[in-house]
Amino acid sequence: MIFYLFLINLTLSSQVNSVTIYPHYAVILRKARIFLEKKEILTFAGLSGFLEDNSVKIKSKDLKIGEVTIKQGYLEEPPLRVKELERQIKKLANKINNWENEKLVIKSEEEFLSSIKLASPEIISKELLMGKISPESWERALTFLTTKLADLKRRNLLLEDSLNETKKQLEALKKELQDIKAIIENKKEVSFEAIPEKAGEYEIELSYNIPNAVTFSPYYEINTDDNFVNFNYYAKIYQKTGEDWENALVSLNTAKILPITIAPEITPYYVDWEKPIYEKRIPTEKGELKEAPLLAEKEEVKTFETGISLEYLLPQRISLKSGEEKKFLIKSINLPAEFEYFIYPRKDNNAYLQAKIFNNSDLVFLSGEALTYIKNNYTGKTLIKNIAPNETLQLNVGVDERIKVERKLVKYLIKKEGVFDKKEKQEFNYQTKIENYSLKERKLKIVEQMPISQTEAIKVKLIKIEPKPNLIDENLGTFTYYKNLKPNEKFIINLSYSIEYPIDYKIIFY
Structure with missing residues (x-):
C-alpha cells in the first residue's frame, strides 16, 4: 500500500508500510510519494526516538539523495x-x-x-x-x-x-x-536533500532499525479430530516502538542481526608446538609436598545447527498500537496424525490422548506454547518443540473423559510366617477396568505395574497377571498392553502380587 503525501512545509506525512521482526530488532519501512520540481529539503517527522541513527536508509528511483541529518523531534498533536x-x-x-x-x-x-x-x-x-x-x-x-x-x-x-x-x-x-x-515524547526526525532528475512524482522509502522494542513468540491452538490434527499457527507480537502500525505488512525472521558489520582486520596466522605442562606441587605447612589441585576443565559449548533463518510473512496486513500485544494467524493447516490413548492406572485414572503428528507441510513450526482441544473442547496447555517439514511430533493432547478407567484393590491379605526367622507377608489383588464410551474404536496403550524391591530382605513375587501382557519389563515392574477397544467394550486386567519382609521392617512405597 502506498500513502500519498501532501507537502506541508516540506514535511512528509507517512505511515509504517512494513515491519520485519528479528530477535531483538525490528526493521521499519515507510513509503511516501511527493511531487518535486527542484532540489528540496524533505523531512520524515514523528519517528521513534529509539531508532538507530546508523541504520537509517533512504532510497528513491530517479531521485538523488543528498546529505541526511537525524535529530530529536516532537509531536505537534498528542495521540x-x-x-x-x-x-x-x-x-x-x-x-x-x-x-x-x-x-x-x-x-x-x-x-x-x-x-x-x-x-x-x-x-x-x-x-x-x-x-x-x-x-x-x-x-x-x-x-x-x-x-x-x-x-x-x-x-x-x-x-x-x-x-x-x-x-x-x-x-x-x-x-x-x-x-x-x-x-x-522521545521522537526523532530524518531530513535529507532530495534532488530530482526532472519534475514529477517520486516514491521515497525510509527504513531504520529499532532494537529491543518488538518481540514475537510462536503460539498454537491445536484441535484434534479422529483422523487429523488442526494446527492454528499464530504469532504473538508485542511492540513498544513509540509508533503505531496501521495496516502494515509484517514478516517474522529468526535470523539474528549483528550490531557490528565491520570487516575483520588482517592479523598474523601463527603455528607453534604445544609446550608440555609439568606437574606442580605445593608445599604444605609441614614442609611436605602434595599434588596441586587441577583447574576445572573448560566446558565445551555445544552448538546446534538449525539451518538458514526462517521468515514468515503474515497473510494479512495488521494494525498494532505501541504498547499492545496481539496474536496474528500465520497459517491454519490440517496435519495427518496417529492417535493412541496412554493409560497408567497405578498413577491415575485418566486416558491421555497422544498424537503422533506428521508435518507434511513446507512450514517449520517453531517451539512455543500450545493450547490443546479435543473436538473443540479445551483440554489444557502444552509445549511443542521445533518441527521441520517431514518430521514427526509426539504431542500430549489431553485427557479424554469418554475413556473411563477404574483401578481398585479387590483383595488384601496380611499374614505372619516362620518360627525362628519371622516374616510378614502382604498380598495385593488389583483389578483395572477400562471402558470405551466414545462412538469409535480407540487404540490404547495400558501400563500396569507392581513394586520392585530395593533390598534382598524384601521379596516381591508376581502371583497372577491376566490377561497375558504384550510386553513385560522386569526392570520397571511393568506389564504393557496394546488394545483396540470398540465402542462400549470393556477391558479388565487382574494383577496379584505379594511382598514378604522381616517382621520388624516397616515398608514404604515410592
Missing part, C-alpha cells in the same frame, strides 16, 4: 490515547474531590449530632421534671439521633472504600500516561 487518559484522569480526580468534600460534610454532621446526644441526658431530665415534653417524644428524638449517626457512619465507610479503589485506578492511569509520554 488520542494520551487525550483519553488525560480525560479519564481528570474525571477520576473530580470524583475523588467530590467524595472527600462529602466526607468533610459527614464529619461535621457527626460532630453536631454527637454533641446533641452527649447533652441529651441532662436536658431530658430537666424537660421531663418541668413537664415540657413527654417521654415518648424524647424517645423518638433519641432514636432519630442514633439512626442518623449510624447512617452517616455507613455512608462514610462506603465513601472510604470507593475513595481507596478510585485512587488506585487514578494511580494506574497516571502511570500509564507517564509511560506513554516517555515513549511518544
Whole structure:
C-alpha cells in the first residue's frame, strides 16, 4: 500500500508500510510519494526516538539523495490515547474531590449530632421534671439521633472504600500516561536533500532499525479430530516502538542481526608446538609436598545447527498500537496424525490422548506454547518443540473423559510366617477396568505395574497377571498392553502380587 503525501512545509506525512521482526530488532519501512520540481529539503517527522541513527536508509528511483541529518523531534498533536487518559484522569480526580468534600460534610454532621446526644441526658431530665415534653417524644428524638449517626457512619465507610479503589485506578492511569509520554515524547526526525532528475512524482522509502522494542513468540491452538490434527499457527507480537502500525505488512525472521558489520582486520596466522605442562606441587605447612589441585576443565559449548533463518510473512496486513500485544494467524493447516490413548492406572485414572503428528507441510513450526482441544473442547496447555517439514511430533493432547478407567484393590491379605526367622507377608489383588464410551474404536496403550524391591530382605513375587501382557519389563515392574477397544467394550486386567519382609521392617512405597 502506498500513502500519498501532501507537502506541508516540506514535511512528509507517512505511515509504517512494513515491519520485519528479528530477535531483538525490528526493521521499519515507510513509503511516501511527493511531487518535486527542484532540489528540496524533505523531512520524515514523528519517528521513534529509539531508532538507530546508523541504520537509517533512504532510497528513491530517479531521485538523488543528498546529505541526511537525524535529530530529536516532537509531536505537534498528542495521540488520542494520551487525550483519553488525560480525560479519564481528570474525571477520576473530580470524583475523588467530590467524595472527600462529602466526607468533610459527614464529619461535621457527626460532630453536631454527637454533641446533641452527649447533652441529651441532662436536658431530658430537666424537660421531663418541668413537664415540657413527654417521654415518648424524647424517645423518638433519641432514636432519630442514633439512626442518623449510624447512617452517616455507613455512608462514610462506603465513601472510604470507593475513595481507596478510585485512587488506585487514578494511580494506574497516571502511570500509564507517564509511560506513554516517555515513549511518544522521545521522537526523532530524518531530513535529507532530495534532488530530482526532472519534475514529477517520486516514491521515497525510509527504513531504520529499532532494537529491543518488538518481540514475537510462536503460539498454537491445536484441535484434534479422529483422523487429523488442526494446527492454528499464530504469532504473538508485542511492540513498544513509540509508533503505531496501521495496516502494515509484517514478516517474522529468526535470523539474528549483528550490531557490528565491520570487516575483520588482517592479523598474523601463527603455528607453534604445544609446550608440555609439568606437574606442580605445593608445599604444605609441614614442609611436605602434595599434588596441586587441577583447574576445572573448560566446558565445551555445544552448538546446534538449525539451518538458514526462517521468515514468515503474515497473510494479512495488521494494525498494532505501541504498547499492545496481539496474536496474528500465520497459517491454519490440517496435519495427518496417529492417535493412541496412554493409560497408567497405578498413577491415575485418566486416558491421555497422544498424537503422533506428521508435518507434511513446507512450514517449520517453531517451539512455543500450545493450547490443546479435543473436538473443540479445551483440554489444557502444552509445549511443542521445533518441527521441520517431514518430521514427526509426539504431542500430549489431553485427557479424554469418554475413556473411563477404574483401578481398585479387590483383595488384601496380611499374614505372619516362620518360627525362628519371622516374616510378614502382604498380598495385593488389583483389578483395572477400562471402558470405551466414545462412538469409535480407540487404540490404547495400558501400563500396569507392581513394586520392585530395593533390598534382598524384601521379596516381591508376581502371583497372577491376566490377561497375558504384550510386553513385560522386569526392570520397571511393568506389564504393557496394546488394545483396540470398540465402542462400549470393556477391558479388565487382574494383577496379584505379594511382598514378604522381616517382621520388624516397616515398608514404604515410592
